[in-house]
Amino acid sequence: MSDTQPSAPPNLNPAATSIAFAHQAILDENKAIIGYELFDRSVNTNSHTAASDAQLLFNVLSSGDIESPIGNKTVFINCTHDSLAGGHLDLVAPQRVVLEVPPVGVSDVDQILTRLPNLEEIRRRGFRLAFDYSVLTQPYAAWLPLASFIKFDLSIIRPQSIGSFIKLAQAKTTAQLIAERVETPAQYAMVSNFGIKLFQGYWFAKPVLVQGQTVRPTQATILQLINLVRKQASTTEIEELLKRDPTLSFNLLRFINSAGFGMRSEITSFKHAVMLLGLNRLFKWAALLLTTSNKADMPPAVGTTAVARGRLMELLAAELLPPEECDNAFVVGVFSLLDTMLGMSMEAALATVALPEAVTQALLHRSGPLAPFLELTEACETGDDASFARTANQLGLNNNQVNWAHVQALVWAESLGV
Numbered sequence: 192m193s194d195t196q197p198s199a200p201p202n203l204n205p206a207a208t209s210i211a212f213a214h215q216a217i218l219d220e221n222k223a224i225i226g227y228e229l230f231d232r233s234v235n236t237n238s239h240t241a242a243s244d245a246q247l248l249f250n251v252l253s254s255g256d257i258e259s260p261i262g263n264k265t266v267f268i269n270c271t272h273d274s275l276a277g278g279h280l281d282l283v284a285p286q287r288v289v290l291e292v293p294p295v296g297v298s299d300v301d302q303i304l305t306r307l308p309n310l311e312e313i314r315r316r317g318f319r320l321a322f323d324y325s326v327l328t329q330p331y332a333a334w335l336p337l338a339s340f341i342k343f344d345l346s347i348i349r350p351q352s353i354g355s356f357i358k359l360a361q362a363k364t365t366a367q368l369i370a371e372r373v374e375t376p377a378q379y380a381m382v383s384n385f386g387i388k389l390f391q392g393y394w395f396a397k398p399v400l401v402q403g404q405t406v407r408p409t410q411a412t413i414l415q416l417i418n419l420v421r422k423q424a425s426t427t428e429i430e431e432l433l434k435r436d437p438t439l440s441f442n443l444l445r446f447i448n449s450a451g452f453g454m455r456s457e458i459t460s461f462k463h464a465v466m467l468l469g470l471n472r473l474f475k476w477a478a479l480l481l482t483t484s485n486k487a488d489m490p491p492a493v494g495t496t497a498v499a500r501g502r503l504m505e506l507l508a509a510e511l512l513p514p515e516e517c518d519n520a521f522v523v524g525v526f527s528l529l530d531t532m533l534g535m536s537m538e539a540a541l542a543t544v545a546l547p548e549a550v551t552q553a554l555l556h557r558s559g560p561l562a563p564f565l566e567l568t569e570a571c572e573t574g575d576d577a578s579f580a581r582t583a584n585q586l587g588l589n590n591n592q593v594n595w596a597h598v599q600a601l602v603w604a605e606s607l608g609v
Contacts, residue, residue: 211232211400211401212229212230212231212232212247212400212401213229213230213232213398213399213400213401214227214228214229214230214266214398214399214401215227215228215230215391215396215397215398215399216391216395216396217267217369217389217390217391218389218390218391218395218396219388219389219390220383220388220389220390222395224264225264225265225389226264226265226266226267226289227264227265227266227267228266228267228268228269228291228391229247229266229267229268229269230269230398231247231269232400247268265287265288265289266287266288266289267289267291267321267340268288268289268290268291269291269293270290270291270292270293271293272292272293272295272302272306272309275290275292275309275310275313280313280316280318281471281472281475285316285317285318285319286317288318288319289318289319289320289321289339289340290313290318290319290320290321291321291322291342292310292320292321292322292334293323294322294323294325294326294331300330303330303331303333303334304333307333307334310334310337311337314337319339319340320337320338320339320340321338321339321340321341321342321369322334322338322340322341322342323341323342323343323344324341324342324343324344324348324356324360326338326341327341327356327359327360327363327364335363335364336364338364338366339366339367340366340367340368340369340389341360341364341366341367341368341369342368342369342370342371342391343356343357343368343369343370343371343382343387344371344372345370345371345372345373345374345378345382345392346372350381353381353382353385354385357382357385357386357387358385361386367388367389368386368387368388368389369387369389369390369391370382370387370389370390370391370392371390371391371392372391372392372393373390373391373392373393373394373395374392374393374394375394376394378392378394379394408436408438408439408442408480409438410481410529411529411540412432412436412438412439413439413477413480413481414481414525414526414529415432416429416432416439416473416477417474417477417478417481417525418522418525418546419432420470420473420474420477421474421518421521421522422518423470426462426465426466427462429461429465429473430461430462430465433461433464433465434461440461442480443461443464443468443476444458444461444464446476447464447467447468478498481497481498493528493531495604496528496572497524497525497526497527497528497529498525498604499524499600499601499603499604500524500525500527500528500568500572500600501520501521501522501523501524501525502521502524502599502600502603502604503524503568503571503596503597503599503600504520504521504523504524504561504564504565504568505517505518505520505521505524506596506599506600507520507564507567507568507586507588507592507593507596508520508561508564510588510592511586511587511588512560516549516560516561519547519549519550519561520561520564522546522547522550523550523553523554523561523564523565524564524565524568526540526541526546526550526554527554527565527568527569529541529554537554537555538555541554541555549561553565563582563585563586564586566578566582567579567582567583567586567588567593570582571593571597579593
């Protein structure tokens with residue numbers, strides 16, 4: 192839905208992050224609200240990416256203190272095809288979410304079958320999918336059985352054609368049909384007469400802007416949590432960290448008690464929250480939290496780069512080192528930008544966390560067994576061919592091994608939505 196996007200409020204609290212999204216009601220034939228479509232107001236219309244899709248969902252789940260009528264209603268979220276593979280989807284209850292899947296470009300029809308396995312997997316995980324009316328055309332025949340909802344945009348479809356499309360949908364699928372951009376009583380009467388029972392548009396409700404601020408923990412605390420998770424620390428150890436940082440524990444409890452997580456009763460125990468979330472999802476949550484906790488003067492890509500570095504170092508180390516050293520390699524990569532994140536020297540930054548000697552040596556002195564992996568990782572980023580060749584040769588890694596690991600690390604970081 193295209194409409195004017197008010198600017199987000201100024202961020203007056205350096206520990207807070209401004210958020211802005213809108214929701215528009217979807218109603219049934221009795222005018223009862225069955226769900227809300229969410230719109231990102233942090234990016235320009237039609238400019239959303241896999242990362243911004245993840246950020247939108249994370250902001251919604253992190254906005255428990257902001258008054259909103261969404262409650263336990265279903266949320267409809269627009270997606271890119273890349274974001275459909277994102278790890279951020281592991282953070283929500285599938286039964287609460289409908290993913291609005293865009294058609295492929297006119298010149299990319301060969302992608303329809305390529306994208307099919309991922310769409311099928313998402314359905315198997317319990318998510319419902321919504322498509323626009325183009326899913327009724329022959330090229331999309333393989334997608335049609337996956338549709339839980341089909342949306343008919345009345346601003347695009349000609350009035351004389353709408354009836355034919357609706358009858359086609361009624362004949363070929365059991366999906367629920369939604370008329371969107373309904374702006375007049377005449378449009379409502381027309382689509383109702385054709386049998387549509389779900390509606391969205393200005394005639395019912397305009398998008399409502401939700402904006403405010405969420406308090407984020409410091410990057411040092413989040414990185415300490417990531418460190419604990421990567422070491423597969425005990426629930427007790429993680430619980431102790433949560434007890435020491437009110438903002439971290441506040442964010443976690445607010446997230447796990449949000450409607451999107453799908454819990455039936457409120458969780459108030461840190462230990463219970465950690466056990467319910469599990470280490471894999473806790474890590475993904477922390478990685479997303481890391482990238483939304485940037486200082487005002489820090490480039491937003493720093494957090495993303497740090498997480499990608501960690502994964503690349505882990506993959507490179509896996510070729511040569513035992514598992515425990517691979518974990519340390521990950522920590523070196525993630526922590527290698529800690530000075531930039533915290534705005535202090537690396538020495539002062541590392542004083543905030545307890546780290547293995549091998550990690551400290553690599554970060555402070557560029558020495559020890561992990562130092563060449565860090566240098567090679569930085570060479571991949573900067574395109575320093577001489578450093579790349581020297582360190583790869585020192586480690587006994589060939590170009591294919593390093594390049595493959597680099598691509599995998601970037602894809603992995605993207606899959607987390609960071």
